[in-house]
Amino acid sequence: MRQPLSEADAARIARHKPAVGMASPRFSGVASFMRLPLIDPASAPGAIDIALLGIPFDGATTNRPGARLGPRGVREASTGTRLFNPVTGIAPYEIAACADVGDVPVNPIDAAETCRRIEAFVAPLRAAGIVPLSVGGDHLVTYPILRALGRDRPLGLIHIDAHSDTDDSQYDGTRLTHGTPFRRAVEDGVLDPRRCVQIGIRGSLDAADERDWALAQGMRVIPMEEVLVRGLPEVVAEARTLVGEAPAYLSFDIDALDPAYAPGTGTPEWGGFSSREALFLVRALRGLDLVGADVVEVAPPLDITGVTALAGATLAFEILCLLAEGVARRREAADPTP
Amino acid sequence: MRQPLSEADAARIARHKPAVGMASPRFSGVASFMRLPLIDPASAPGAIDIALLGIPFDGATTNRPGARLGPRGVREASTGTRLFNPVTGIAPYEIAACADVGDVPVNPIDAAETCRRIEAFVAPLRAAGIVPLSVGGDHLVTYPILRALGRDRPLGLIHIDAHSDTDDSQYDGTRLTHGTPFRRAVEDGVLDPRRCVQIGIRGSLDAADERDWALAQGMRVIPMEEVLVRGLPEVVAEARTLVGEAPAYLSFDIDALDPAYAPGTGTPEWGGFSSREALFLVRALRGLDLVGADVVEVAPPLDITGVTALAGATLAFEILCLLAEGVARRREAADPTP
Amino acid sequence: MRQPLSEADAARIARHKPAVGMASPRFSGVASFMRLPLIDPASAPGAIDIALLGIPFDGATTNRPGARLGPRGVREASTGTRLFNPVTGIAPYEIAACADVGDVPVNPIDAAETCRRIEAFVAPLRAAGIVPLSVGGDHLVTYPILRALGRDRPLGLIHIDAHSDTDDSQYDGTRLTHGTPFRRAVEDGVLDPRRCVQIGIRGSLDAADERDWALAQGMRVIPMEEVLVRGLPEVVAEARTLVGEAPAYLSFDIDALDPAYAPGTGTPEWGGFSSREALFLVRALRGLDLVGADVVEVAPPLDITGVTALAGATLAFEILCLLAEGVARRREAADPTP
Amino acid sequence: MRQPLSEADAARIARHKPAVGMASPRFSGVASFMRLPLIDPASAPGAIDIALLGIPFDGATTNRPGARLGPRGVREASTGTRLFNPVTGIAPYEIAACADVGDVPVNPIDAAETCRRIEAFVAPLRAAGIVPLSVGGDHLVTYPILRALGRDRPLGLIHIDAHSDTDDSQYDGTRLTHGTPFRRAVEDGVLDPRRCVQIGIRGSLDAADERDWALAQGMRVIPMEEVLVRGLPEVVAEARTLVGEAPAYLSFDIDALDPAYAPGTGTPEWGGFSSREALFLVRALRGLDLVGADVVEVAPPLDITGVTALAGATLAFEILCLLAEGVARRREAADPTP
Amino acid sequence: MRQPLSEADAARIARHKPAVGMASPRFSGVASFMRLPLIDPASAPGAIDIALLGIPFDGATTNRPGARLGPRGVREASTGTRLFNPVTGIAPYEIAACADVGDVPVNPIDAAETCRRIEAFVAPLRAAGIVPLSVGGDHLVTYPILRALGRDRPLGLIHIDAHSDTDDSQYDGTRLTHGTPFRRAVEDGVLDPRRCVQIGIRGSLDAADERDWALAQGMRVIPMEEVLVRGLPEVVAEARTLVGEAPAYLSFDIDALDPAYAPGTGTPEWGGFSSREALFLVRALRGLDLVGADVVEVAPPLDITGVTALAGATLAFEILCLLAEGVARRREAADPTP
């Protein structure tokens, strides 16, 4: 059970509540993530616990583009999320001060430069003890985030995706693409491959190298077919065991979902997760020591019906609940008497 | 087994058949519900058993609008339904005279006045022994329908929805919104809360009041998570027991479906029912004493692919089968020898 | 020629610049109007000259809804506008401090209450000498704005629209609809009908009352056919003469445009203005004493291609240039030596 | 000036009025053409003057299909038209009894059989003195209509289109396609080629045969480029002279419009008419002795924004005004004293 | 385990590889099926084992059209498929020479003539020992394919569909429609009805004749409800037993899928298969002696989100894997020592 908040924390947290639909309609006002206040963390040190940020970059996409518009699309859809989660019982805005800290200032034409800027944006958040929840953007954006968060010690990883994204390079040697982030991160020592689990991998392949490399590093790759045979509960249990209690990161590529649930993404693969499975998966990660998370590859121009942005926003809210609980857990551990 | 029809009934029913696709294509002709004849029941007393009507009102919507175009959209999609249901074996147009009786003349800007008009439209149907199957419109429209049908004795309710719609008020005291119909109906005594069952409730919440009030009245609220744990058969069995054999109403909010199956609605919630689950649910209500039903919250402007209108039309057909069987059952009970 | 700014004004204006696309991409960051800073004018007295605000209300719409999502849609599209206007030479952010002040907290179900809230939102802006540029919402929203701005002396009006919006009531006596705002405003004495000009009126009619009443009040109604015969330059010249040098308001209903240019609106009428004609029209109003303006009836759910939101955003930018110049003109008149 | 109606005509006409938007919203009720009553002319002899009918056939389309859904789409959009035309001053429902008579029962797979059915549907209308205004369907449908209407004496023709539709055959001898109706009609002697005018022809060609044949018959083909050089007024004047005072037919292929105004058609051609030009064109035909008319090739599945159906509905209303005036003119000529 | 290829086969197969995404992006180049080379089999005898062909005909559609654009849509989506199937382990382009052989030159207006052309296109493929994988087009196209392939001995059939397509005729005697192909094929003796299995049949019906006839011939019809009760594994096992080891054909109508997974088809039926079930179904057919297959009824104009074309392309790839393995099996059986 949650411990009572200190007065200072209570006041601080109270200053960072979303606008509420019962007072002003959900479709009103500027669309920030979850209708949260917009904060520049540099000018408000100590104010927030969790930063929601956008990374509007899709310049590393090898297939259909559009994910650069993902942060805008997810922000818009996220204004439909509300204050607490009746399934898990978590009320994130009661236990953690959250804010929309804006977008990383990407260079849409330069993947390497953008990686530097992402890392430079996230590193101070980490230094300030703020947990980042990022919305992409294509999957390359996870690489510099991991560099910022895993600098001190390699992180574990829960990676939910249709694709392993552990290619070495594409197009004759291009090493920074949305198909390579986890290989780069392992090479840089910011991910501990033996604590990395990929869930939901599927689709036809051009070469086995991607998967073979991952396996050779000791990463655990759980294809969709294995999920179907063993069932999600067993798969998640294994993933939790592998990742363990040390700090870990959660990366959710929206194309892990079936195209019926997420048509608006650059590289859809048939036969993916349903909404209910995805909710189960995320909620089942409760209690892991997540130091950051992202939702990537929502591509609004390909999302005519809006269901993909809705998926991204709902998953972001569910993940936010996990992160908020982690904030509370760490706060209580540090200071057992309020 | 069905008893043979009296000659008069047979002739009457034969006059109210849908146009058949084998003769004229389904895409031809004015789009009435199910390609049924258009009838003004006032000018044809005794002619029909079941009235399909539209209620093109979304002026009580607190989120994205568009459900006022629902009756048009569902009519269009319903022209694809056919004459009998091979799963249940019900041939509704063989056992009940059905017609499209047009739309309630709503005032799109005045929710209270529209409620009065809906009640004034449905009350004479009930007085004439005609069972109404309404297509909304936002969910507020169910409130005046319940007033018209439950005037004499409070009704039971099967309510399939993502939201409880038992708020007290919104925006500083507005009491007629699409989030309040069932609270109003219980307050007015036209619903018996202990015979009300809500199935599929889910999504984040701003406040627990809505749910707490419903529970306090004795309503049975079955969240989606409970459905997933116990399974639909058990849930429906409980619902049937609670509603019992007394007259009841069936209200199907299209947002009970997952956004993959029904993107075109104002307040979609991730993690809802699939088409096959919804078909199971409705068919499992066979034999209840339904005195009316509705399908609400189909919003065609948000339904670019048309699957939501298709969902609404298919559900309306399945519900029509239940209502037709009820008509036949009551006819046979009243007059056991044809 | 513009006079140099006082140091204080220069500093103040410099604090309110839009984010620039050369530095951060236009698709990045939270979408405020024109990428301007978000300001609460109450907490920053004296800070700004022009307030861009949203009024997300379409509860007075008698046709297809969706304009409640207009502010969000126009904000998104407006992030593509830039810093200066090479045709008129106006650089609005150099001569006036502009900000996005958020949305009026509407009640989507209550037109009368929403009118009160709009008036209560705009009146303090006017009291603080801030010029409002509003984005609707349906056309009813103009009525309370006019009440707030015309309280002291009736205003002139340039009204660009397909419809006169001078109905008395609709649906048996409903007097606050998007078809009645200018009648209500004249009745309230906040518009001077002899200084009101409607341009572009067209389409079939149910009754002549709307137009006859307007003419009887002395309003000038210029149907599209007259525009075509006389040409826009002559029509605008007449409009300028009629409105004169006294304070006036500009209301641009997006359905003044042809559906090819603005399909995303509730009541499109064939045969409207092109983009180039609309640009000409707005630019030709330069020098009028505009005390406020609005762009209304952009309905994003009906705007699949996005061109209607683009139209709204471009028109808002052009109008902003006029308003900014007016601010500068008034500032210089008040204080001829900086 | 119109003569007063006889009492009988006045009563008859009064029984055939559209539902009015001021009373019930335009989006309510079953979508008949113009919200007119649905009448079976066979069962109501003498009741109506003008029949609006749908011909949902696109089985003769050589390009993208979808026009079979045209009648539904145009009916839906036509519910936005109103009672009188302020430009021409015509109030069609005051001078002619109009009704929606439903759709021709086409066979979507058999063009020859469908032609027979269309002719069999229209011939009795003509025999009853009812003027048909048809909504297609692809352009082949005009051929059997012309057979029904021109049986006694060849008709003149105003044909507004991007394509001449005077091919001999396609695909190795198929003679009934949407590219051949006017050749077939001339061959059958139901069109008088010297009184046929085609306006707006444009686009690249595979062969000159189509055009050469038309010219050889004495048809007047006015390509778009000639329209641009000479101007619409002069072109229409020539067309009126050629067609003369004898009975004529008006056929408007929606692809005469530019794709910006009518994207939803099977064979769009760049560089077509604008909405205002099309309105001018149709209105300029006032006074011709039109014995029937059609609007064809609206293809709703290709009309995502709905502007093409809006174009079709607006043109149908404008043409209806011409036809209604013709009815009144003929009535007055036959019986000069009411 | 596969036997090694002869040198000639290896060289031949190596000449028919798809373009690979790692070298040139998937969105580049002309869209052939699977990015395969375009080959005219008549001019390259002996070159290929499997022909992918399009049949762009929807002239036998009794509902919404658009399937004539199916081959283009599926080709486009198929450029996203890759080289091998990690689930089944099949690398089709390593064991069979595949090519895109273009489209059958249909006559869109003449179903009978088109049937002749399809048969004339497929017969030489069969004569040359090439296995056809066809992409429709409406379901009628299967009939002439079966005539070409089943001429010598009646084939077995796995037919995955929402509809039995065993009508006798429609619209007063039209016998070649997309609702009749399997009845025609049985009548012609090219299908052995006792080896025909239909899986997934569902939806309301106008008449029982269609199903009764199929059952009377000895066809096995497995409605969706039976699938749900017994489970797919058991159903597929029964189907395999019935079809046996003799030559069989696989026909996959995309409307077998639920509209959430395949909205873009002419006659969608609620309650269909999910993507994962469809993948299971196709993969479970491994080892049957398939002499041809098709995927039909993908209608791109109705497929705004593109998920239906993606479904069609993914299924085509999975089926191609089965066919390629069959080619290899037959090659090895014919010549056991390479």
Next chain:
Amino acid sequence: MRQPLSEADAARIARHKPAVGMASPRFSGVASFMRLPLIDPASAPGAIDIALLGIPFDGATTNRPGARLGPRGVREASTGTRLFNPVTGIAPYEIAACADVGDVPVNPIDAAETCRRIEAFVAPLRAAGIVPLSVGGDHLVTYPILRALGRDRPLGLIHIDAHSDTDDSQYDGTRLTHGTPFRRAVEDGVLDPRRCVQIGIRGSLDAADERDWALAQGMRVIPMEEVLVRGLPEVVAEARTLVGEAPAYLSFDIDALDPAYAPGTGTPEWGGFSSREALFLVRALRGLDLVGADVVEVAPPLDITGVTALAGATLAFEILCLLAEGVARRREAADPTP
């Protein structure tokens, strides 16, 4: 008047005809540009005069992406173009051998590398005397094309666009963006700035640098406002004079068109050219010595209605006519007696 072709040329040209719609439907077959044969010019030296190629690269886009899918989209739409141009009388496939030579193998993530590949693709075409007509892709692709074509002597330029694309750099020094190609080309000496004309420039600006630099080089920039004042004929006459008789290039950015005509592009600007103006503009360039041309910035994911791809295809056909005539002119000049 055209001279007769040599026998060799006639035979060669006859081998490169598009598939014709009268024989096989336009929607059938693999979609190559204009339904032309697919040719690898390296393996068929001397075969063709004009190469249509795709450049599916949008990695230099600073705004909304999607133009990488432009070649696919324009190919698809181009299958609707036919054999000759009745306005100009040009039958391109009678006077020049044309082919679709496929796409440049771009690297979507590396603008510099892609520029090298484009230049390496086009240079051999030029060396072989083949005129390239390229379809982009974003506007950066024009830069390497100009490098390949202007290597020997600087070219003149007709540049039709909303934007000058003469920025120096964006985002802190990125010099290869779709806003810089013409500055780079002038710097490299492959464009002669005094023979460069930009037509249709418009929209708000962030800085005057782009335009000032162009003017300082001696480029002629004709903003849309100047076009409106002077008229297109006068503007084109000036442009022809400036470009003169020396070799020149034509670059058509689809955003030169108004968003009503071309919504599907990354940076739409209100107030652009209509279809008829664009046709006039292109046709008025007849007789210039064009050594290459392109159509760029068609972005299919943003082109829901397809009108932008149609615009691109129609313009490509009109430009092809100009290029074909140039081929014939040069052939005749080189060898005056056939």
